[in-house]
Amino acid sequence: MSNLPDKARVVIVGGGISGCSVAYHLAKLGWKDIVLLERKQLTSGTTWHAAGLVGQLRASQNMTRLAKYSADLYVKLEAETGIGTGMRQNGSITVALTPERKEEIYRQATLARAFDVEVHEISPREVKDLYPHLDISDVVGAVHLPGDGQCDPANIAMALAKGARQLGAKVIENVKVTAVDDRDGRVTGVSWARGEEQGVISTDLVVNCGGMWGRDLAARSGVTLPLHACEHFYIVTEAIPGLQRLPVLRVPDECAYYKEDAGKMMLGAFEPVAKPWGMDGIPEEFCFDQLPEDFDHFEPILEKAIRRMPMLETAGIHTFFNGPESFTPDDRYYLGEAPELKGYWVAAGYNSIGIVSSGGAGFALAQWMNDGEPPFDLWEVDIRRAQPFQRNRRYLKERVTETLGLLYADHFPYRQMATARGVRRSPIHEHLKARGAVFGEVAGWERANWFAAEGQEREYRYGWKRQNWFANQRDEHMAVREGVGLFDMTSFGKIRIEGRDALALLQRVCANQMDVAPGRIVYAQMLNARGGIESDLTVTRLSETAFFAVVPGATLQRDLAWLRRHARPQEFVVITDVTAAESVLCLMGPKAREVIAQVSPNDFSNEAFPFGTAQEIEIGLGLARAHRVTYVGELGWELYVSCDQAAHVFEAIEEAGASSGLKLCGLHALDSCRIEKAFRHFGHDITDEDHVLEAGLGFAVKTAKGDFIGRDAVLRRREEGLIRRLVQFRLTDPEPLLFHNEAIVRDGRIVSIVTSGNYGHFLGGAIGMGYVPCEGESEADMLASTYEIEIAGERFPAQASLKPMYDPKSERTRL
Known part of the structure; x- marks a missing residue:
């Protein structure tokens, strides 16, 4: 007679420390009908032989928060369950x-x-x-x-399992999950086998904690879980x-x-x-x-x-x-609901830090499942960052040869992966390579980060000071500020939202007014119920029923999932990833108009082509859609060109730009230009934990348009006042560099960290951004303080500003 139930609220697959932690924390939240299935015996995969190191400090505030939670939990578990955890804080x-x-x-x-x-x-x-x-x-x-300290990993897992059982969860060994069943895009149950016995547990929720088995189990459901042992x-x-x-x-x-x-x-x-x-x-x-x-x-x-x-x-x-x-392509584990299948959750891929991670990860995932949103920003471990191509096993095999060693390698800024490269390339990749491009990789895309001069080596020389491409970045940066530069931004994520109810969906998920005339471009954020920023994007209205959204390449899967999740069953709207269909060439700088006028007969004057609009244009011998927007703070156009015509358009612009001093520019220059202008970077300066008003983006929020996700949180924060504000900093000493995670010191006390940093070549010093507590304070109060930035224990004076230090009135974008 089987002791397995016919139905459950949630089935957890895998009885290592991760699965036991999820079961324990869901039970702590009062969930009933929790079933954990382990194919052999608890801890028998990886947990039993883990080293059991508990280091609290991680690369970000929230990962550190979770690691500290794990350490505290492991100290308390012994008293709660009677099982010794071996936890000792010996430093x-x-x-x-x-x-x-x-x-x-x-x-x-x-x-x-x-x-x-x-x-x-x-x-x-x-x-x-x-x-x-x-x-x-x-x-x-x-x-x-x-x-810091050390512990007994197997005993901690056993203690978590016992704690879950004491609260009513069923933890069952020697039962293999053979499939996760689904219908109409959501989980319906779990098929299992035990010897000759087989059965199905009906459930809406599954958590894949399968460790190194997890990838293949996920693949059987069409879920991307990129990891390799x-x-x-x-x-x-x-x-x-x-x-x-x-x-x-x-x-x-x-x-x-x-x-x-x-x-x-x-x-x-x-x-x-x-x-x-x-x-x-x-x-x-x-x-x-x-x-x-x-x-x-x-x-x-x-x-x-x-x-x-x-x-x-x-x-x-x-x-x-x-x-x-198991190791992942970027040395970060996976947490959250898979975008491919509703009700399919993941907690796997711990990169040899599973013991210190699993206590906090189980807590965070349980809260996420219970509340419908993560307890705080978890983007760096979010399963939605995984790219579909990363399920390729050859790719994973090659990449993990590197990522294991990177755990103890020097974590230099701008360090690029060396393995499994070249998967996704722009149509003009070879053109850029021939002209000295040195590439980096994001979401599999090869992107020109900087351009080497003739005779200069095309390699990174890493360090914490000015790296070997610093002068190249300066030249590209100043070309954009004083002349004209050309960027290849084909890696942008591109989404078409179309159909009778496309506008209704966008009005609901975006905080800005989306009901604009065809040809208008709207800068917007998609918010969560707390007013946090789920996505930072531009949306162009192509027609009455068709819209075109542009998002960072790294967040494409996340943004697609968010849009699809909020489309209502009765709505007629089609959401399509069209990223691979078009290349994007960004022509930016005060001379951009004189260059584009040489390759296109269209009228690019302010009157005929105002900022924030898009038009189809003739260019060279082909066609493109030109968007007059900017991420560098200068006059310019993003040119969306079908991939078959991209090389031709590039060649035509390059030839026309020769007389204007056109310079090819990379992503490092793009970033240094945007930070001078105080443009926010999603995942660093703005996250789902950062309130849109505190991020300084209230101008893109239109509460008068009617209801949208996050509207109540915006109105509430406006009434109660801001708790913190995003501030731009410039070091007065021109030598030090800022990257991110340096400490912000206000009147002698550390109050926050730098969320992103780069060098402001026009402003003459390192620029950083970061949140400063401001409850009950005026702008004058904030700016009257003395600020420093602490870098590796040394403090440097910094100027602070709530307005962009470069072109605060945005006059240059409208030249």
Whole structure:
């Protein structure tokens, strides 16, 4: 007789720490009829052999919030469930062997302070005091986080599972989910098998916590879950006499971490070139298994470790372990509802930080499922960032050879992936390459980031100071400010929204007035119920029933999902991704009009072609749709050209622009121009957690038009007043650089972080943006303060402005 129910409110697939955490947190919220199915035994995939490091500091405030939540939860679980979690907060030390790494970890220390994580920069001698076994002869710096620690991963998963059971959840082992059933675009149930027994559980909600099995399970439902298993190595020594409790130690310059446990030492590796595993799928019988040893692969790490910690030379090796873990194309895990199938949720792909992540991730996903929206900005781990092509297994195999090692590589700004490149290319890619383009990659798109001069190497030389392309960016930036530049922005996401009810949908999801005349372009935000920004886009009305939306390439899947989710069943509206149909060439700068007039007979005067409008034009021997908008703050047009004509139009513009000094420009110059103009960047300056009024975008909100998503939150915030405001900063010292996550210091106290930064070549200093608390304050109060930006522990004076420092009245866009 089966102990499996016929129906459930939610079925969780996978009994590792991720699945157990989701079950626990849903049960904590009072959910009933929770069923967790594990194909073999709890923890038998990856959790059981995880190293169990608990580091609180992550790359963003919300990821740090989740990691801190995990650490606090693991401390409390033992008292709640009676299962020992092995959690001890013995701290962690990260040491730097190079000046570049010292700069990185000191920047991380600044970030930790901004996030209220206790951190101390310590000297090599202080490292030796805390870790007497270490050779510090070449250590140049270190940071110590006393609140970090280590734990027993399998016991934590068991404690979470017990906690879920105590609250009524069913946790059932040795049941394999064979399929997630669906109908009409939403989940209807789960098919399962146990030996000869088979059945179906009827449910509207499934959570894929399948780890390295998760990708193939998702693919059977048409869901993109890009991850791939890699071999992960560590050794555990025999007991070492006299070895006392020690902090967790990370030596990223040697790709190594160390953990003392019960008088033994664990040495783990994140080697630069990893070994993918399971190309043909994970074996059916895999359960508490390990992979064959590969001492040759691990030996370079071990050799450095013996020099770093000489006692290892005489310590016997008790265990040489090689176990698989899943890694993703960008080293960030996946959370949220899959855009392809309603009711299909994901919590998987933890990139060897699953233990510290899963407590917080389970909490966040449970809140998201319960409330219908995430508890705070989770875009960096949102499943909607995944691109459909990324389910390609060859792509994943090649990419994860790199991403495992990147966990301990130098996290230099602008660092580009080296593997699995060239998947998506503009029709003029080869033209740009021939003219010196150095490419970066976003959402699979190859994009010209900067153009090398003749004879200059076409490679990045990474560092925390001015990189080898800084002068190239300056020349491109100034060409846009003083002459004319041409950008290839084919990677823009492009969406057609058309049909009888297209306008009704857009009026409901967009905060601006969308009922405009055909040919008008509307800058708008799609808001959530809290007034947070779900999407930042332009929408062009093509006809009474057809609209054309332009979004960042990285957010295309998210934006498509949001639009489709809010289209009502009775509405006649078709939403189509047309990104690949058109190239986009952006002609920008005060001389843009004189160049475009040479290749087109159309009238580009202000009277005939005002700002914020679009027209079909003749250009060269072909046709294009010209949009008079800008993301650099200058006169210019975005030219939407069918891909078959893109090369011709490019050649015609290039030839016509020669006499005007036309310069090809890359994405780095685009970003430095936009930040001078204080244009917001989605995912950094504006997120679903940032209120549209506090982001300074109230001009694009028209509450008088009638109801739309977020309208009540806008009216409420207008009445109650702003809590914080987005401010633009310029460092008065022209030398330092800003990237993001530097600390904003107001009157001597850290109040926030820089959300995005670049160099303002026209303004003569680094420019950053960030939110400053302002409750009950006037603009004059805010600007009367003294501001500094802390970079790697050093503070630099900064000017602050609530208006764009460059062209505050936007006169240049209307030249």
